[in-house]
Amino acid sequence: MTLTPAFLDELRARTSLSALIARTTKLTRAGREFKACCPFHNEKTASFYVNDEKGFYHCFGCQAHGDAIRWLTDARGLAFMDAVKELADAAGMEVPAPDPRAQARAERATGLYGVMEAAQAWFADQLGGIEGAEARAYLDQRGVSAATAARFGFGFAPDGRGKLKGALKEFGVERLVEAGLLIAPEDSDREPYDRFRGRITFPIRDPRGRVIAFSARILGKGEPKYLNSPDTPLFDKGRTLFNFHHAAPASRETKRVIVVEGQMDVIALDQAGIADAVAPLGTAMTEAQLGLLWRLAPAPILCFDGDSAGQKAAVRAALRALPHLAPGRSLGFVTLPAGQDPDDLVRSKGRATLDALLDSPEPLVDRLWRHELDSAPRRTPEQRAGLRRRLLDHVGAIADPDVREQYRAEFLARLDTLTPQRGRAPFQRGKSPLLPRPTTQEARAVGRSGLDPQVGRAILHGLARFPALIGTHAEAVAALPLGNGPASRLRDLMLEAAMTHAALDPQGLATILANQGAGDLLEEPRLKRGLAFSFTRRDAPPERAQRDLVLVVEAYAARPELDAAYEAVTARLKVEFDEAAFAEQVRLRTAREEADRRLASLIVGDGVTE
Structure with a gap:
């Protein structure tokens, strides 16, 4: 069956989305849209909107989003083709005739669901029987509760070449082989035999919760430790994620999704x-x-093991994601203490320790930067040129032009901090020639003592010069630690102006602030000597001034939370040494030092703004 984009577009155009959703959800008109309490998560205030003109629904609470087809697949659990057929019947459209081969594959797959459910029931029965005693003891040793075992459908495959084959003989050997439950030897004279033997089993399910495959762990020593079903008409391991059917509704509440390396990690976290x-x-x-x-989620969190293999897997995932990045689509990373996986960490340190790491994932741009920075020396110009080439190669892999430009600007700005500046003192042995330093005590204070009032005025002056940056970096601007004085009031008025005026230029902003009685707050600052930035100097190139302004705003916006986290983990270590806390302290200290270096590198000279 070939469903062309034109057919699907016509189907959506003929479908009244609000009428479709109103069958099961009470909608209230809100201007040109409809609103309701979201059917995908519990809420008391309506944040779910339906737009017939654009043909989509969206929840601002849990981020559920889709069209008429997605509504039927997510809200009612229909398969894609079932949803298309239902909408086509209602719209008076004829669904294209199916490809006979595709139809045969679909019918064959449908028959396999019953086979897999029967196998799951049999494995579960064996776990509770006499032969499952060792498996039950193992689960108890691993701390798997009875409720968890039931939730994930743990079972046991006895050690025998034909026990499952005999138990499910009514389905026929051919179908059991097709489902991946039996192995058919290449030697046609030998009989097919059970794939899973002497192993604890748990089912792998599709997004609708149907059993499509099994994963099985060996008891005791042996290889492979985990054995998964082969690819079948139901199961494609490259298109499947373990526990997706449970994680999907949970993620609508938490607004995140966590990726770990192993199924037992998922089960321990659950x-x-x-x-x-x-x-x-x-x-x-x-x-x-x-x-x-x-x-x-817009930025899934990859929480891989802290060993070398886990970190290499994280980098591979980062590189795989690059071509598909888009506004609102990225990855976050959590690095666990060396030698520990999420299961180890939760069992030894408790959930709070892992929660602390998950609350502050490392952005994808930082993960790539750190990986390339650590992968090779950068003492010589040639080595730094190699670093630049590798980073820009990553940038070139990003398809979205806006995201690609942001990554390019970010990496180039960071590379600037590694490049010796003209006019700097000659290299002295024992001192790093790579990182420029503040030249005065006042400048050193920029990176350590929070947002100095003069620096705050300088930032606001820069935003007044380049007001288009206010809206695009509103979250960071709002987080600047400006206190409760005039600077904070000016910042709030600037944010309000940016949110209510799509195109904002310096003159327009000045007019708005003057009408608010705040025009005098835009007076240009005169900074202490040694504390000027490019965005406070009229002779600085506008591109550099804007780039530096964004870096300074984001650095200062993030600093209070970074300092608070560092102080908290340091306080914990004073009470009792904890390996995870120590690793986190090192990470936070490194992040603070890097932020200080970046801020210091943006200081361009004296404090005169003319």
Whole structure:
């Protein structure tokens, strides 16, 4: 069956989305749209909107979003083709005739669901029987509760080559082989035999919760430790994420999704109350899996093991994601203490320790920067040129032009901090020639003592010169620690102006502020000597001034939270040494030092603004 984009567009155009949704959800008209309490998460205030003109619904609370087809698949659990057929019947459209081969594959797959459910029931029965005693003891040793075992459908495959084959003989050997439950030897004289033997099993389910495959862990020593079903008409491991059917509704509440390396990590996190975790199935992250993750959250958090293999997997996922980045679509990263996976961390340190890491994931841009910075020396010009080339190669992989330009600007700005500046003192042995330093005590204070009032005035002056940056970086501007004085009032008025005026230029902003009685707050600052920025100097190139302004705003906006986290973890270490806390302290200290260096590098000379 070939469903062309034109057919699907016509189908959506003929469907009244509000009428479709109103069958099960009470809608209230709100101007040219309809609103309701979101059917995908619990709420008391309506944040779910339906727009017939644009043909989509959107929830500003849980980010549920889609068209008429998506509504039927997500809200009612229909398969894609079932949703298309229902909408086509209502719209008086004829669905294109199916490809006979595709129809045969679909019918064959449908018959396999019953086979997989029967296998799951049999495995579960064996876990509770005499032969499952060792498996039950293992689960108890791993701290898997009875409720968790039931939730994830743990079972046991006895050690025998034909026990499952005999138990499900009514389905026929051919179908059991097709479902991946039996292995058919290449030697046609030998009989097919059970794939899973002497292993704890748990089912792998599709987004609708149907069993499509199994994962099985060996008891005791042996390889492979985990054995998954092969690809079948139901199961494609590169397009499947373990626990997606549980994580999807949970992520609408938490507004995040966590990716861990192994299924047991997912299960341990779920038992600890973290239900929005998924895992790939023994493969590197694929584009299809990234697409599934971005359906749940704009920046999925990759929480891979702290060993070398785990960190390499994180970098591979980062590189795989680059071509698909877009505004509101990225990745975050959490690095665990060396030698620990999420299961270890939760069992040894408790959920709070992991929560602290998940609350502050490392952005994708920082992960790539740190990876390339650590991958090779950068003492010589040639080595720094190599670093630049590698970073710009990553930039070139990004398809979205806006995101690509942002990454390019960010990397170039960071590279500037590694390049020796003209006019600097000659190199002295024992001192780094790579990082420019503040030249005065006042300048050193920029990176350590919060937002000095003069620096605050300088930033606001820069935003007044380049008001288009206010709206595009509103969150960071709002987070600037300006206190409660005139600077804070000016910042709030500037944000309000940016939010209510799509195109804002310096003169327009000045007029708005004058009408608010705040025009005098725009007076140009005279900074202390040694504390000037490019955006306070009229002779600085506008491109550099804007770039530096964004870097300074974002650095100061993030600093209070960074300092608070550092102080908190330091206080914990004073009471009792904790390996995870120590690793976090090192990470936070490094982040603070890097922020100080970046701020110091943006100081351009004396404090005269003319």
